[in-house]
Amino acid sequence: MPDTEKLPLRRTQADRTRATRERILKAAHDTLMARGYAGASTWAVCETGDFSKGTLLHHFRQRTDLFGALIVDLGLRSLASLDAAMKTAAPGQRIDVFLDWLWSTLEGDFFVVGLEVLTAARTEPELGEAIRKGADELSTLLDAFIDSALEDVPVGSADFVRSALQTSVHLVRGIGLDLSIGGNLSAHRARFDNWSRTVRVLASGTILPPPER
Structure with a gap:
């Protein structure tokens, strides 16, 4: 046999x-x-x-289905890396992990692909609808990771930190848009580091020293 x-x-x-x-x-x-x-x-x-x-x-x-699915697929792959990092994070480090991951989304092709498709969606309603549906699915998953990060935060600060982390998502999107037209990466990184420090202050209630780079 x-x-x-x-x-x-x-x-x-x-x-x-x-x-x-x-x-x-x-x-x-x-x-x-x-x-x-x-x-x-x-x-x-x-x-x-x-x-x-x-x-x-x-x-x-439809072509719109294909590129809507592509955006979701890239988003899910990125969220999978966040999931792995969050699961292995030490207690009290999940906010840092989330912010580090968020900055990393500016690297590689994810933002470039998203910008190409979103620009086209402005004049293609069907594509816009497909992208909106996929974006809503990804936002729901992202909010779940934010809630997970908040488990390290005192109850009285949770709402403030949740808003700060959700704002961080929009901040990175704006940075990505500016970088796509030649924005200053170093300046944006410095601002994001300062903003991240502000989020940590909200989460901890103490003034933290600037992170070493």
Whole structure:
């Protein structure tokens, strides 16, 4: 009899579906980064990923569905890294972990992809609707992480710190927008560090020294 431990595991239909979906999303990402949203037609995405139009349409009936899903997928991947960091954070460190993660979202392609799609959504109502739905889902998950960080905060300060952390999200979005048109990274980092220190003061009730860099 064959050694079953050495036989390759057969992929289920769900595994194949998930793999194909991930392949399509990667092709959409790569096409968007190379050509911008205007050049990221469904045909261009198929060419990038080397799959048929029928394969794409089986998973995403509309172009707007595809790029709405891409934004959600990138957001979930980023939140997965936050989840891992929060789970291993020492007591009292979850606010620092959250703020460090938030700044890290300015790195890589996440913000660039979001800006490309959001700009297009201004004149494409269906795309805007898909992006709004995905953004609401991600915001709900993000609020859950904020609530988790608040477990380290005195009850009397929790509402203030929650508002400060939610404001931090919008602050980073604004920074990302300015950086996309050549903003000063060092100046923004210094401001964000000062703001982060303010959040920590709200959370602890004590004046903390500036963080060492």
